[in-house]
Amino acid sequence: MESIKMETNNLNLWYGDKQALYDINLPVYKNKITALIGPSGCGKSTFLRCLNRLNDLITTVKIDGNVMLDGRNIYDEDVDVYDLRKRVGMVFQKPNPFAMSIYDNITFGPKIHGIKNKTELDKIVKWALKKAALWDEVKDELNKNALSLSGGQQQRLCIARTIAVKPEVILMDEPTSALDPISTLKIEDLMAELAKDYTIVVVTHNMQQASRISDYTGFFLMGKLIEFDKTEKIFLEPAHKETEDYISGRFG
Amino acid sequence: MLATDKNVKYTTHKRVRMIKDNIFLFLVGSLTLITIIPLFHIIISIVVKGLPIIIKNGTTFVFGTLSEGGIGPAIAGTLMLTFLATLIGLPLAFLAGAYSYEYPNSFIGRTTKMLLQIMLEFPTILVGTFIMGILVIPMGSFSALAGAIALALILTPYVSVYTEEAMAEIPRIYKEGGYALGCTRAQVIFKVITKMAKKGILTGILIGMAKVSGETAPLLFTAGGLYEVYPTNPLQPVGAIPLLIYTLVQSPSIEDHQIAWGAALVMLIIFLALFIPIRYALKDEIKL
Numbered sequence: 001m002e003s004i005k006m007e008t009n010n011l012n013l014w015y016g017d018k019q020a021l022y023d024i025n026l027p028v029y030k031n032k033i034t035a036l037i038g039p040s041g042c043g044k045s046t047f048l049r050c051l052n053r054l055n056d057l058i059t060t061v062k063i064d065g066n067v068m069l070d071g072r073n074i075y076d077e078d079v080d081v082y083d084l085r086k087r088v089g090m091v092f093q094k095p096n097p098f099a100m101s102i103y104d105n106i107t108f109g110p111k112i113h114g115i116k117n118k119t120e121l122d123k124i125v126k127w128a129l130k131k132a133a134l135w136d137e138v139k140d141e142l143n144k145n146a147l148s149l150s151g152g153q154q155q156r157l158c159i160a161r162t163i164a165v166k167p168e169v170i171l172m173d174e175p176t177s178a179l180d181p182i183s184t185l186k187i188e189d190l191m192a193e194l195a196k197d198y199t200i201v202v203v204t205h206n207m208q209q210a211s212r213i214s215d216y217t218g219f220f221l222m223g224k225l226i227e228f229d230k231t232e233k234i235f236l237e238p239a240h241k242e243t244e245d246y247i248s249g250r251f252g
Numbered sequence: 253m254l255a256t257d258k259n260v261k262y263t264t265h266k267r268v269r270m271i272k273d274n275i276f277l278f279l280v281g282s283l284t285l286i287t288i289i290p291l292f293h294i295i296i297s298i299v300v301k302g303l304p305i306i307i308k309n310g311t312t313f314v315f316g317t318l319s320e321g322g323i324g325p326a327i328a329g330t331l332m333l334t335f336l337a338t339l340i341g342l343p344l345a346f347l348a349g350a351y352s353y354e355y356p357n358s359f360i361g362r363t364t365k366m367l368l369q370i371m372l373e374f375p376t377i378l379v380g381t382f383i384m385g386i387l388v389i390p391m392g393s394f395s396a397l398a399g400a401i402a403l404a405l406i407l408t409p410y411v412s413v414y415t416e417e418a419m420a421e422i423p424r425i426y427k428e429g430g431y432a433l434g435c436t437r438a439q440v441i442f443k444v445i446t447k448m449a450k451k452g453i454l455t456g457i458l459i460g461m462a463k464v465s466g467e468t469a470p471l472l473f474t475a476g477g478l479y480e481v482y483p484t485n486p487l488q489p490v491g492a493i494p495l496l497i498y499t500l501v502q503s504p505s506i507e508d509h510q511i512a513w514g515a516a517l518v519m520l521i522i523f524l525a526l527f528i529p530i531r532y533a534l535k536d537e538i539k540l
Contacts, residue, residue: 098444112439
């Protein structure tokens with residue numbers, strides 16, 4: 001049976017006075033890919049950033065409700081937010097490798113979290129790059145500046161950097177929207193592969209992508225979660241008119 | 253018929269526009285030339301008047317004492333002062349810059365930024381009198397340390413402002429990338445942002461060093477001057493090239509004037525040696 005890895009309970013969010021999320025109740029199942037779809041500005045990215053508390057960085061944001069990770073509310077006061085973000089990693093819309101070597105990009109996270117042993121770091125680099133399907137392309141030039149890689153390679157490097165700290169959940173915020181179709185396909189294959197070991201939540205604008213890769217889909221509209229179900233159900237027999245309109249391309 | 257008329261009008265209009273454009277380019281070009289002529293005049297006259305004395309005295313000019321016809325102690329003094337000023341000013345300046353970057357909206361952050369902007373334009377002679385009051389008088393002597401602290405105050409805003417601006421230019425996604433890996437605030441600033449902004453920060457450091465290596469006013473009441481022996485103790489008075497030039501041009505002797513021109517050339521070379529790497533560093537900046 002599928003177990004719940006993360007879950008939000010009546011999650012509300014405000015940017016200043018403006019409410020951006022309304023009573024979101026959404027389960028994230030373990031080792032599954034959950035896709036969040038919806039038109040621009042519907043709150044799906046904002047929601048995603050609640051799951052690793054990245055919204056904490058914006059001073060005007062106010063949050064109400066619970067976000068449970070393995071049954072514990074991550075917004076409890078005694079939660080170590082830095083440890084939380086190690087457990088819940090994130091891949092961004094635009095590839096953002098740091099301006100350092102490929103090797104240093106991967107070891108950055110592990111070093112921050114206290115791994116100093118060179119052999120162990122070497123092992124992590126090889127493992128993470130293999131896992132991100134990048135090893136064969138870069139194994140001879142690990143000291144090259146990461147910014148000299150192509151966009152698709154940079155994004156896979158960011159995925160490798162994320163899994164290098166051994167997270168449990170990986171959040172992806174439109175990870176392929178800045179990439180060409182071939183690179184997109186590679187990332188999608190990679191996500192399917194990663195779902196064997198990790199729980200993945202992905203925000204996407206691309207409905208074909210959601211239907212291709214995800215197990216569950218949540219449809220957001222104007223800050224509300226309109227519908228959440230198995231992906232086949234959402235795409236074949238949506239329960240709500242808005243969902244049907246959106247996935248059939250009538251708006252959005 | 254009508255269409256042809258329109259065409260005629262159009263070509264006339266186009267020609268007028270081209271003439272206007274050329275006049276504009278000519279004006280901009282000649283005004284630019286007028287502004288850079290003084291710069292070339294300075295460089296050329298320093299080389300023309302400074303080079304003969306350096307050739308005449310040879311290595312003595314660079315390593316000898318003033319009575320031997322050289323400015324060795326002054327060069328050593330300038331290097332010592334610039335080095336000490338950087339050593340003292342750099343850590344504080346960097347931290348102040350990082351602070352105003354990280355807390356741009358806090359009261360202290362905003363005040364820091366405003367004060368740094370004021371310090372950039374602050375009359376340097378006042379810095380000299382300030383250090384004289386708090387250091388030279390209590391110590392009872394001019395010293396390299398007092399001079400270096402005065403220079404450090406002048407270097408600080410350059411490094412801080414450049415640090416802050418270089419950091420602010422790093423796109424937000426890199427900062428978020430750091431946080432998403434579990435970095436603390438300090439780790440994001442010092443390990444992610446600083447690394448990515450290092451060229452801009454380095455530029456600020458070099459500009460600050462170039463600036464203080466040529467300063468005279470803050471040294472007038474602090475460094476003292478030392479031209480017959482090499483400086484060894486930072487608590488003793490020290491000489492500097494600009495200070496030496498200032499002293500020599502007031503002398504009636506032609507020989508002194510010649511040495512001053514030679515010293516000016518040496519100072520120009522030191523200044524350019526600090527400045528050219530800046531241009532070089534900016535050139536191969538990786539576009540983010």
